Amino acid sequence: MSFLNSEALIDLLVSEQLLTDQQRQFIVLHKGRQRQKLIKQQLACRRQDDDCKQEKELPDLVDIIVSFDLESGSDPKVPLTEEMIMRAVSNGLKIPFKKLDPLELDISIVTKTIPRSFAINHLILPFAMHDGILEVVTYHPDNHLVLEDIERANQVTVRPYLSTRTDIKKILAEFFGFQRSITAAETQFGTTGTSSTIDIGNLEQYVRLASTKELSSSDQHIKAAVNHLFSYALEQRASDIHIEPKRDLCLVRFRIDGILHTIYKLPKAVHSAITSRIKSLARMDIAEKRRPQDGRIKIGRREEGQEAEIRVSTVPVAFGEKTVMRILNPDVIFQSLDNIGFSRRDRVVYNSFMSSAHGIVLVTGPTGSGKSTTLYSTLKQIASPEINIITVEDPVEMVHEEFNQIAVQAQIDVNFSTILRNILRQDPDIIMIGEIRDLETATHAVQAALTGHLVFSTLHTNDAVSAIIRLEDLGLEPFLIASTMLGALAQRLVRRICPHCAEPYAVDAASLRKLGFPVTGKETVELKRGKGCLQCRNTGYLGRLGIFEIFPMSDQLKKLIATKANDSELRQVAIREGMTTLREDAWHKVQAGLTTVEEALRVTGEIDVV
Ligand SMILES: [Zn+2]
Secondary structure (H helix, E strand, O other), X not given: OOHXXXXXXXXXXXXXXXXXXXXXXXXXXXXXXXXXXXXXXXXHHHHHOHHHHHOOXXXXXXXXXXXXXXXXXXXXXXXXXXXXXXXXXXXXXXXXXXXXXXXXXXXXXXXXXXXXXXXXXHOEEEEEEEOXXXXXXXXXXXXXXXXXXXHHHHOOEEEEEEOOHHHXXXXXXXXXXHHHHHHHHHHHHHHOHHHHOEEOOOOOEEEEEOOHHHHHHOOOHHHHHHHHHHHHHHHOOEEEEEEEEOOOEEEEEEEEOOEEEEEEEEEHHHHHHHHHHHHHHOOOOOOOOOOOEEEEEEEEEOOOOEEEEEEEEEEEEOOEEEEEEEEEOHHHHOOOOOOOXXXXXXXXXXXXXXXXXXXXXXXXXXXXXOHHHHHHHHXXXXXXXXXXXXXXXXXXXXXXXXXXXXXXXXXXXXXXXXXXXXXXXXXXXXXXEOOOOOHHHHHHHHHHHHOOOEEEEEEOOOOOOHHHHHHHHHOOOHHHHHHHEEEEEEEEEEEEEOOOOEEEEEEEHHHHHHOOOOOOOOOEEEEEEEOOOOOOOOOOEEEEEEEEEEEEOOHHHHHHHHOOOOHHHHHHHHHHOOOOOHHHHHHHHHHOOOOOHHHHHHHHOOOOOO
16 A cells, blocks of 8 residues: 555644644545545546546545645645645655646656656656756655666666656656647648638638647647747747757747747657647648748737737758748837837938838848838838738738738749739839849839839848949939939847846946947946846847938939949938938937947947948
C-alpha cells in the first residue's frame, strides 16, 4: 500500500495541523463509503465522455480527503486542496515541493529520459538535468524503487521533489502529447479544419485564437503551441517571429521594438510539426520543404476584438526549414498621423500633400523604416465613401475594407505596370503604388498624376531629395518630375524611451557636438534614458517613433531639376527652404526625451551631416 493511501498520511496531516482530530475521525469513518462513491462517479463519467477513459487510477486517500470539501485545520476559512495536502506531505517527509511551471521546463529532458508509459504509470516527471543530477518531480513520496530504476537506466543521480498529481498529469499529457498530436491536428485540419475558420478571401485564412484558458486545457498540443506563440507574440508587441532549426534544437525568437530576443528553445522533434501547422494555416504546401514559400494568416483575439495579419515565409536552411513570420498589427499599421512622430512643420507640409488634388508624393527609406505605416495611415485618414482609393501592392501588406487593394502576381505577369495600365478605368481618386522600381511604373505614376490623380508611392533611397535623382536615373524626363512631384519624405524608426522607467541624465555638450549634434553653449545637457523595468523587458525602450525629413516641391527646386542639379545642390536648397534633416529631427526627439542619443546615431549613422 502506498503512503498516499495509508492512514500514515492522515497522521501526518494531523501533525502538520492541516487536519483536526475531529476531521481525522470523520475521514477514517467515512473514507470507505466515499471511495465507492468516487469510483461510481468515475464509471459514469467514463461512459459519457472520452476524456475520462484515460483516467485509470482509482481514487486514493488524497482524492477522498479533497472530495470531502473540508476546511483547513489551521485556518477554517481556507478550503483544503490537493496542493495543500502535498505541501504538508513534503514538509512532513522532508522532500522539497516543486510547483511546476510549464514555461520553465525543458521538454527534451521530460520526453527523452523516460518513456511515456513509465512516466504516466508512476506519475514521474524529470524536469532538469545538471552535473549528473536529474531533478524529478513525483507524486508518490515512496517511489524509491522507481527512482532507482531511472538512476540505473540514465546513469544519473536522481533528486526527487513532490508535486500534485493534477499538475504532473497535465504536463505529462501536454509534453508527451506534443509530437503525437500534430499528426492528429494535421489530419483534422485537412478534413474539418476549414469549417472552424472564417474564410475572408483567397489571400487569407482566419484563425480565432483561443483564450489562454482554453489553450491549457486543449488536447491539440501543436495547435495550442502555435496559438500560444501567436497570442504571446501579440501580447509582447513582437513584430516578427523566427522559428529556426538548429542541429539539436529549434529556436523561437521574437523581434520586439527592432531587437531579436530568444523566447523558447524547443526540442528539435517538435520543429517540423510546428512548421507544418503554420504552413497549413498559411495555406502553403506542407509537403514542399525544399523551396521557399510565402503565405499569410489572419488572427483575431476573441476578448479584445483585435485582428492582426501574419505574413509567413519559409526557406530551407542547413537543419530544416526556417520560418519567419511578420506580424502586421493594425494598431501599428493604421495609426493616427498625429502619433507617428511628425514635427509641427513636417505635419503642415505633409497635410498640404494630402489635400492636393493631383500629383505624386514619394516616401523613401530602407526596409523596416515604417514607410507602409505612413502610407496606410495616410490613406486611412483620407478614406471616405466619396473617395475611391486603389492600391497596387507587392504583396498586399494589410487588408483594409475601405481600400481597393490589388496584389502584384509576377508569376502570371500581373505586375505594377500591367495593373496601372488598366487602373484608370476604375476611376480612382487616389492611387497608392507599393514601390516604383522601373521606368514603366514611374511613367504610369506620372500619367496618373497628370490626369488628375493623387499618387502615393515609395522609393528605396536614403534621403528625401534623392527621390528626384532616383527618378532621373530610372529615365524619367526632368520636366515630368518637376511638374508632377508634390514633394518627398524620408523616414526612419527609432525606439521610444520606456515611459515607465525614463530617467534624466547629464551629457557632456562637447561630446555631443563631436557626434554631429547641433548643441550650442552649455557644458552639459540633460537628456533622458530608460533605466529598464518589467514593462520594457529591461531594455529601456517601449514602442517606436518615426523621424522624418520632408520637402515640398518649389520653384527653386524645379529650376535645379531642369538643369539636372546633383543631390547635394538639391539638398542645400531644400534645407534653405525649411527642411529639417533626419539627423536634426532625431536630435529634436532626443532633446524632447522621446528617444536616446544611441538610437539617433543608430538610424542616422549612415547619413552625411550637412
Ligand atoms: Zn521600462
